[in-house]
Each structure stands twice: as C-alpha cells, then as structure tokens.
Amino acid sequence: MTRIHVGVLGTTVLSVGGRPVGLAPLTVKLLLRLVAADGEAIPAMRLYREVWEEPRAADTGTAGRLHRTEVQKRILELRRALGRDEAARVLLTEQVLNGRGTESAYRLVLAAGQLDCAEFGERVNRAAHAAPATAAALLTGALELWRGRPLAEAAGAGFADALAERLAAQYETARRELVRVHLELGHPDAALPLAERLAAERPGDGEVARTLRLIRERLRARHGDEVLRREFTGLRVTVTVKRGDLFAEDDANLVVGFGDTFDTDTADDVVISSESVQGQLLHRVYGSDRELLDKELRRALRRVAPVGRESPRFKPRGKRLRYPVGTVVPLTLSGRRVFATVHCRQGLDLATVSTPEDLRLCLERLWESVDVHGLLKPVATPLLGAGLARLRELGREQIMILIIASYLRACRVRPVAPELRIVLRPDDLARIRLTDVARFVEALGHDGLPGENA
Structure with missing residues (x-):
C-alpha cells in the first residue's frame, strides 16, 4: 500500500510513497479545503465558491458547468498526484442532493498517521491525561510536527480560520504544558528554551514571565557552588x-x-x-x-x-x-x-x-x-x-x-x-x-x- 502523508502545519506538503509531490497553487488550496472539512463531503459548487473565492458564482447554466469543470480539473490533478489506487481509497466522489437534483461532492478520508494536524491533536490530547514522563514524550513529538503557520496557503480564507485557530490554541497549550511537565520531572534545563520563546512572543503575559523566573531560579539553585x-x-x-x-x-x-x-x-x-x-x-x-x-x-x-x-x-x-x-x-x-x-x-x-x-x-x-x-x-x-x-x-x-x-x-x-x-x-x-x-x-x-x- 502506497503511503500518503499530508502536512499542513506550515507550508503544505503532500508526499506519496515517501516522496514529495508538487501541486498547482489552486490544487493545494482545494486540498486544504478538503482537509478543513474533517471528513465531510463538500459539493463541487461550494468548493468553487470557497477555493476560488467567488461567493456569488452561479451554480446553474453554462457558468455553473464551467465552475464545476474547474473543480473537477483540480480533483483530477489531485487524484493523479495521489496515484490511482490510493486516490480511490482516500479521495471519494459522492452524489448529494441540492435544490434541483443531485450534485457531485468530494470527501478526503485520511487516518491520523496520514495527516500531521490530526496526529498533532491526538498527541496533545493524550498528553492531557498521561503520566508526566509520557506526557513529555507526547508533547515533544507533537511540537516536532509543527513547521509554521497551519494551512498557510489558505491564510485569510474563511474555511481555514476555524481549524487554524484551533491548531494554534493547541500549539500554545502544548508548549505551556511541556514547560510545566519538564518542571514537574525536575528538568528546568529542558523547560528553559521553551519558556524563553514563550516570553519573547508574549512580553505582557505575567504567567509566562513568572514561570521563566522560576525556571532560572531553579537552575541557579541546582548549580549551587558550581561556577563552571x-x-x-x-x-x-x-x-x-x-x-x-x-x-x-x-x-x-x-x-x-x-x-x-x-x-x-x-x-x-x-x-x-x-x-x-x-x-x-x-x-x-x-x-x-x-x-x-x-x-x-x-x-x-x-x-x-x-x-x-x-x-x-x-x-x-x-x-x-x-x-x-x-x-x-x-x-x-x-x-x-x-x-x-x-x-x-x-x-x-x-x-x-x-x-x-x-x-x-x-x-x-x-x-x-x-x-x-x-x-x-x-x-x-x-x-x-x-x-x-x-x-x-x-x-x-x-x-x-x-x-x-x-x-x-x-x-x-x-x-x-x-x-x-x-x-x-x-x-x-x-x-x-x-x-x-x-x-x-x-x-x-x-x-x-x-x-x-x-
């Protein structure tokens, strides 16, 4: 089975069989829309309005057919990139009802291990009720997946906002929790760089500033009489x-x-x-x-x-x-x-x-x-x-x-x-x-x- 992996925690990366696959910018944006749908089937005309950013595009007559054709071209490009057998398993075409009959809709079905943001969220959630050392390992693994702004190519698009904000909140939680867990385990040296970055990014955050002071005090106390x-x-x-x-x-x-x-x-x-x-x-x-x-x-x-x-x-x-x-x-x-x-x-x-x-x-x-x-x-x-x-x-x-x-x-x-x-x-x-x-x-x-x- 060919391995598919989609990375959206930063610049979008699609890899098939361990090799990165290039996509046209509109196709990347369409892929991100399907990722943001979280397994929901999205009708072709809705894809067109949201990805092409034409909210008033007509879905009837010649214009409607042309719009759906544009979507189909991008779907076809994505299928070719995924490979025929894999595309049949993860990129599904369905028929949904609309006001005048039925319409093609597309659903992206990826397991957590095939989508970095799903794997990221799963690790952060598991860490919330794990023992300290296990939580540290889970949070460290989650943060290693983070490469930058989520769904970067869809920044500003309405369909991406909710997922991007949720991932950013999880990222913030993961970093703060990892600082706390490192301190609980008695590893202030591991907590220090994380706390310093948080303090630099949030200069007005009193809680972060207090945590950074605590870490530095613990490090100084641990060194005791050591001078080098x-x-x-x-x-x-x-x-x-x-x-x-x-x-x-x-x-x-x-x-x-x-x-x-x-x-x-x-x-x-x-x-x-x-x-x-x-x-x-x-x-x-x-x-x-x-x-x-x-x-x-x-x-x-x-x-x-x-x-x-x-x-x-x-x-x-x-x-x-x-x-x-x-x-x-x-x-x-x-x-x-x-x-x-x-x-x-x-x-x-x-x-x-x-x-x-x-x-x-x-x-x-x-x-x-x-x-x-x-x-x-x-x-x-x-x-x-x-x-x-x-x-x-x-x-x-x-x-x-x-x-x-x-x-x-x-x-x-x-x-x-x-x-x-x-x-x-x-x-x-x-x-x-x-x-x-x-x-x-x-x-x-x-x-x-x-x-x-x-």
Whole structure:
C-alpha cells in the first residue's frame, strides 16, 4: 500500500510513497479545503465558491458547468498526484442532493498517521491525561510536527480560520504544558528554551514571565557552588569547577599533592603547613593521627623505588627518602580513594618547588592510577601547583587549563572517571580569571578537542 502523508502545519506538503509531490497553487488550496472539512463531503459548487473565492458564482447554466469543470480539473490533478489506487481509497466522489437534483461532492478520508494536524491533536490530547514522563514524550513529538503557520496557503480564507485557530490554541497549550511537565520531572534545563520563546512572543503575559523566573531560579539553585560546568558528550564526561571544601566532596575520590618526601609533619607549620591540602588530609581525614597516615603511605609506597635519601646533617627535619615526581599512590577510604601524588620537590630548606613539566608528568600518572583504582567515581582535586608547590612559570588560569586538558586527553584513550571536579576555596577563586578558563573550555568540541565540534 502506497503511503500518503499530508502536512499542513506550515507550508503544505503532500508526499506519496515517501516522496514529495508538487501541486498547482489552486490544487493545494482545494486540498486544504478538503482537509478543513474533517471528513465531510463538500459539493463541487461550494468548493468553487470557497477555493476560488467567488461567493456569488452561479451554480446553474453554462457558468455553473464551467465552475464545476474547474473543480473537477483540480480533483483530477489531485487524484493523479495521489496515484490511482490510493486516490480511490482516500479521495471519494459522492452524489448529494441540492435544490434541483443531485450534485457531485468530494470527501478526503485520511487516518491520523496520514495527516500531521490530526496526529498533532491526538498527541496533545493524550498528553492531557498521561503520566508526566509520557506526557513529555507526547508533547515533544507533537511540537516536532509543527513547521509554521497551519494551512498557510489558505491564510485569510474563511474555511481555514476555524481549524487554524484551533491548531494554534493547541500549539500554545502544548508548549505551556511541556514547560510545566519538564518542571514537574525536575528538568528546568529542558523547560528553559521553551519558556524563553514563550516570553519573547508574549512580553505582557505575567504567567509566562513568572514561570521563566522560576525556571532560572531553579537552575541557579541546582548549580549551587558550581561556577563552571561543561559536559563533553562525545566522551561522556563532565568538567566542573566549584567553590567549596575539597574534603566535603564525599561522593568523589580526592587528589592530594605531596612533595617528593611525602612529609606529613604539621607541627609548628615548619615542615608542612597545617593549612595545606596535605595538612588538611592529616587532620580532617585521618583525625590528626600522623602515625596512621604514615603507615598507609608506607604500605602504598612499598612497590615504589626511592630515588635518593638525604642525610640527617643536611635535612634534620622531615622525611629523608625521596620518590620520583609523578609517583601516585592510592590510599583507601570507605568506598573511595585518596590519590597522593608527587607534583613538587622539597628542598633542604623545606620549601617546595615545581615546574610545568613536573605537573604534566604528575597528571599523566594520576589518570593512569585513577583508571585502575578509581572505581569509576568522580575525581575532586584542588588546583595542584598553585599554592605552596611554587609553580611560578604558570598562572592559576594556565594551571587549571592544564589540568582540564590532561584529564580530557586521558578520557579520549580510556574512561578514566565520569567527572573532573576542581574545587577552589573562596579566596583562591577570587584570584582566578575564570572567564579565561571558560573560553578555553567552550572552544572545545564534544570530544574535548579544539574546534569543529564546539
């Protein structure tokens, strides 16, 4: 059976067997009149008066015969476009009574799946009593059918007004309902573009304006402390930058940078500052039990060969075994990991120093370890190298970009972690031009590469 489809939600489209078929303008208008009849048989002279817009056309004598002949020509063109077999099923000729006897009338019989406005109305009506997720799917499908002003070629013709107005009202209802349903489902991001279009089209509509404000408030509340977020759909990963407390990220693995001696002594803030990330790890995660943290580090470092040992003479305080930059050891917490990573070197004066090459190597080894030990959980990290590590060659923005680029590069090879979360303390956030970082991130494609997919 040849598939017929008539589209009137916008410029009229007739397709037969999946291919569009061209019609003369008057034939298109006649087709729209039959669509507007909603399955009713329309006498030939009424078709002529309404389609040719000659309301006083006589239906008797030579003039009447000529008018009916004009209609028959258009009907014949439409039948040829539909195909003989299909036309016999959907475009019916009947005889109806008039004041002087009988007259030919024409009826268009299309199923909902053959007429876009019927399918549109059916979906909108079903959505009115459907469960929220089902309603969202039905309304989205209905709105996808909408291509513009309904029955466009018959604009201003009396026969088209009622159907066009009814469809426009359904379109308005569908959009408003879809906004409401998206909000009910907790998807304000999906509701936002619809609400913005409604507000632009109806600047004086208080209800639409209130709904748009509500959506924006919900979106801001959902982001909370997030200051940057980008989903890379090609990699199925997310990069987030947020203000907050690294050790409050209890759903994520944590990254803690160490010097090459893995020092943990925070007494008097001489060897390690108690305010550093290492110091916070000791006091907040290990309850200030330095012996326990050192025991965990020794256990994790058993398979790592030191690269040197300092003498007590030259390094009287702190640990003396040195490990390679880039060393990463996972420490086990309940259901997650702390990745202790060497990203700087500690001098004999106990001050640490790092270089861009040190940080790149550290990050490369970090993602390798996260891939093996990270349990596919998000990874929360401070801005490695930006503080006491004294990585002076790079600004904070450059360090953040380096961390993000390194993570995305690793994710293009293997699924390292579903999210990179860079956590900044409020005072650190104030010292970073995050717009520079955001421009870098937004210039990347969906696969994390520069350019064409952005």
